[in-house]
Amino acid sequence: MGSAPIAYGGYKRTVGEFPELVQLNMLAEKAPSQQEKQVALIMRAALKNWVEIDAPLRGIFRKSGLFEGDALVVAAQTVYRLAENGTVTALSGSVPGDGRVKIDGGLDGDGNALARIVTGGQLYQTDGVTVTAENFPDSDNAGCTDICYHRQHWLGIQAGTDKVYLQLPGDTTWDPLTYASAESQPDVALAVRSLGDQVWILGAASSEAWALTGNPDDPITPYGGLNFGFGIRSSEAAVSIPGALLWIDNNATVRMTQGGAPEIVSDNGLSEQIRKVPSDELRAWGFTFDQHPVALFTLSTASSWAFDLSTRLWSRFSSAGMNIFAGHLGCDVSGSVYALSAELGASQVFRFDADLLTDDDGEIPIEWTCVIESPEGRRTVPVVEVIGSVGFVPRTGDGSAPVMQMRISRDQGKTFGNWRTEPMPVTGDFAGRVRFRQCGQITPPYGWIMQFRMTDPVVRRVTDVRLP
Numbered sequence: 001m002g003s004a005p006i007a008y009g010g011y012k013r014t015v016g017e018f019p020e021l022v023q024l025n026m027l028a029e030k031a032p033s034q035q036e037k038q039v040a041l042i043m044r045a046a047l048k049n050w051v052e053i054d055a056p057l058r059g060i061f062r063k064s065g066l067f068e069g070d071a072l073v074v075a076a077q078t079v080y081r082l083a084e085n086g087t088v089t090a091l092s093g094s095v096p097g098d099g100r101v102k103i104d105g106g107l108d109g110d111g112n113a114l115a116r117i118v119t120g121g122q123l124y125q126t127d128g129v130t131v132t133a134e135n136f137p138d139s140d141n142a143g144c145t146d147i148c149y150h151r152q153h154w155l156g157i158q159a160g161t162d163k164v165y166l167q168l169p170g171d172t173t174w175d176p177l178t179y180a181s182a183e184s185q186p187d188v189a190l191a192v193r194s195l196g197d198q199v200w201i202l203g204a205a206s207s208e209a210w211a212l213t214g215n216p217d218d219p220i221t222p223y224g225g226l227n228f229g230f231g232i233r234s235s236e237a238a239v240s241i242p243g244a245l246l247w248i249d250n251n252a253t254v255r256m257t258q259g260g261a262p263e264i265v266s267d268n269g270l271s272e273q274i275r276k277v278p279s280d281e282l283r284a285w286g287f288t289f290d291q292h293p294v295a296l297f298t299l300s301t302a303s304s305w306a307f308d309l310s311t312r313l314w315s316r317f318s319s320a321g322m323n324i325f326a327g328h329l330g331c332d333v334s335g336s337v338y339a340l341s342a343e344l345g346a347s348q349v350f351r352f353d354a355d356l357l358t359d360d361d362g363e364i365p366i367e368w369t370c371v372i373e374s375p376e377g378r379r380t381v382p383v384v385e386v387i388g389s390v391g392f393v394p395r396t397g398d399g400s401a402p403v404m405q406m407r408i409s410r411d412q413g414k415t416f417g418n419w420r421t422e423p424m425p426v427t428g429d430f431a432g433r434v435r436f437r438q439c440g441q442i443t444p445p446y447g448w449i450m451q452f453r454m455t456d457p458v459v460r461r462v463t464d465v466r467l468p
Contacts, residue, residue: 007370051088067081118144163189166219205229234280408449
């Protein structure tokens with residue numbers, strides 16, 4: 001039997017009516033145990049209900065070495081410390097408003113943990129005990145719209161301007177005379193992010209890399225001519241993951257830099273979907289889990305797309321009853337990943353758990369696609385076999401009778417036949433395979449697009465799809 005090409009990565013493009021290639025809630029990874037094709041698809045980590053904070057969630061932050069490993073969570077107008085054991089402690093003071101916030105953390109002049117919180121205008125700071133408002137850089141300006149900690153320096157954007165102010169190591173106030181301005185063009189700065197020894201200032205229509213000089217009289221300078229004529233679509237549409245910075249630019253394109261000129265990593269279909277979403281309804285965050293560095297972009301309530309840096313492939317993530325992934329914002333430290341529920345007004349904090357087979361809020365559907373071209377000649381297919389994880393079926397309860405489904409399109413994905421259902425091999429039948437029999441003929445000119453799906457709470461891994 002031969003292999004049917006699995007379409008690794010997700011793709012959806014309405015303009016031109018291209019067939020959709022689905023990779024839902026699955027990541028591809030290298031599988032040395034597979035001799036012919038050393039790639040497997042595995043289910044994403046599950047979301048485990050971790051703690052519930054009785055207020056709508058606005059943002060979360062956690063960084064190694066700060067606040068004794070606790071995360072900071074802003075819910076309603078209160079900031080909470082969330083300990084590794086799940087203990088929640090409210091801090092004194094408040095952060096007014098109800099919109100999402102941006103948080104970064106580092107050290108103050110005395111080497112103590114300090115976090116700063118931006119609401120889109122006002123700047124706040126906390127030492128992990130008390131929350132206080134802060135003048136930025138003085139009391140007469142429009143406020144702060146983004147914050148970043150970079151190598152003992154703090155950087156913040158003055159609202160509505162191209163100015164990024166610096167607070168030097170040891171200082172406790174912002175100097176109104178210490179700032180950087182976009183050089184390629186004087187557009188409004190929207191986001192500032194740290195990447196290695198670089199600071200990236202992302203404006204409405206420009207992107208520039210800067211570097212610290214070590215000279216307090218001239219503390220920051222452009223980095224090697226890395227300035228470009230594209231900006232960022234939204235201040236919330238940028239994310240740093242280990243070794244890379246990704247953002248959605250003002251042309252609805254996902255860009256990535258690893259220290260050099262940003263490259264395009266989105267395809268035309270994803271760009272089309274981003275274009276249809278209002279810029280203020282985009283958001284991004286990132287995590288690393290089991291050696292998968294992932295940048296996750298959520299497009300309003302339409303869809304969530306995960307870019308896996310280890311394979312440079314896209315996958316769509318979703319949760320039960322939603323088009324998007326329930327963990328729409330989050331943070332991670334050394335593979336311990338927290339995520340906030342995307343439900344409107346939600347108060348649930350999740351934790352990633354790869355050993356669970358369902359999200360606590362429901363099942364995890366997985367889907368993948370195979371494409372078989374047939375430009376000429378007919379081919380009869382008596383059976384389609386799926387090779388993957390089998391024989392791990394619970395004897396009773398949920399998942400004790402798992403099934404796999406398949407459907408076929410013979411017209412480039414415009415229409416599909418009915419879903420066909422076959423049982424999974426039972427417990428201990430590790431050599432078993434899922435077989436779909438009497439599948440008909442592959443006919444020219446379009447061949448087949450096969451979609452597969454599973455929802456039962458069993459181990460899910462796909463290594464190959466075979467047919468005669």
